[in-house]
Amino acid sequence: MSLDSIPFLRPSLSAHPLLEATGLSRDYGGGQGCRGVDLRLHQGEVLGIVGESGSGKSTLLRMLAGRESPDRGRVLYHREDGGTLDIHAAREAERRRLARDALGLVHQHPRDGLRMNVSAGANIAERLMSRGERHYGRLRAQALAWMAQVELDPVRIDDLPVTFSGGMQQRLQIARVLVTRPRLVLMDEPTGGLDVSVQARLLDLLRTLVRELGLSVVLVTHDLAVARLLAHRLLVMQHGRVVESGLTDQVLDDPQHAYSQLLVSSVLTP
Numbered sequence: 001m002s003l004d005s006i007p008f009l010r011p012s013l014s015a016h017p018l019l020e021a022t023g024l025s026r027d028y029g030g031g032q033g034c035r036g037v038d039l040r041l042h043q044g045e046v047l048g049i050v051g052e053s054g055s056g057k058s059t060l061l062r063m064l065a066g067r068e069s070p071d072r073g074r075v076l077y078h079r080e081d082g083g084t085l086d087i088h089a090a091r092e093a094e095r096r097r098l099a100r101d102a103l104g105l106v107h108q109h110p111r112d113g114l115r116m117n118v119s120a121g122a123n124i125a126e127r128l129m130s131r132g133e134r135h136y137g138r139l140r141a142q143a144l145a146w147m148a149q150v151e152l153d154p155v156r157i158d159d160l161p162v163t164f165s166g167g168m169q170q171r172l173q174i175a176r177v178l179v180t181r182p183r184l185v186l187m188d189e190p191t192g193g194l195d196v197s198v199q200a201r202l203l204d205l206l207r208t209l210v211r212e213l214g215l216s217v218v219l220v221t222h223d224l225a226v227a228r229l230l231a232h233r234l235l236v237m238q239h240g241r242v243v244e245s246g247l248t249d250q251v252l253d254d255p256q257h258a259y260s261q262l263l264v265s266s267v268l269t270p
């Protein structure tokens, strides 16, 4: 199944950022959370956010997704029509429209992103239906196309996700998110918790999708190998702050901050 057979427009590259965060902070007390984070994501770019457990990566992602309000700072989403949405100042209805039309969130645990009590096909079709598609034949055709795209056997279309393996559930979640071709995809540890071989196949798939669909992605991962494979640029977080940022190869091959050096050397040292 070629991506060309899936009827959506390829995104155009643009000089303007798609997403912009400034001074983003969330304080849970005791210095926990996320402090003064600035970032920009351009169209067609994958921005990796790396750092050890507890460094504030998921908190940052939740604020970017509009799911958690910052104490300070803001997140701007620049729409295709030239308008700008201040995600946390927007009305709930606008935020919901953004989540439905433009934003895709891939959770670390597929159960958080799937409806486990409806079929695989319905999981994929649901986001299309929420955008007004009602034609059964077209919904099913899209579900079949996307199952093939994420390497799930289309004969499983009527099966419940609960009968799928962890890796299959993650691929189904990715299909469910990407079927509406969101301009902005946020991923929280998409390969976490999977066996190494399953992880490798999923990474391969994600790399293909990112390249062929020109996805714009913020990718949270503690795994530098995942960041190396997928991300164009990296932010390194420590104790809720960004301590280093730059092109992925630059940060991983020649880290400047002591914490980034430690992070990189801990992977290299057996």
Ligand SMILES: Nc1ncnc2c1ncn2[C@@H]1O[C@H](COP(=O)(O)OP(=O)(O)OP(=O)(O)O)[C@@H](O)[C@H]1O
Residues within 6 Å of the ligand: 028, 032, 033, 051, 052, 053, 054, 055, 056, 057, 058, 059, 060, 222
């Ligand atoms: N809802 C919350 N209430 C209180 N503290 C929280 C909450 N969410 C996160 N924290 C704290 O904020 C810090 C950052 O957590 P966060 O989950 O963002 O880190 P992370 O880098 O994503 O970690 P991991 O890789 O383990 O998921 C942690 O110390 C965590 O305990």
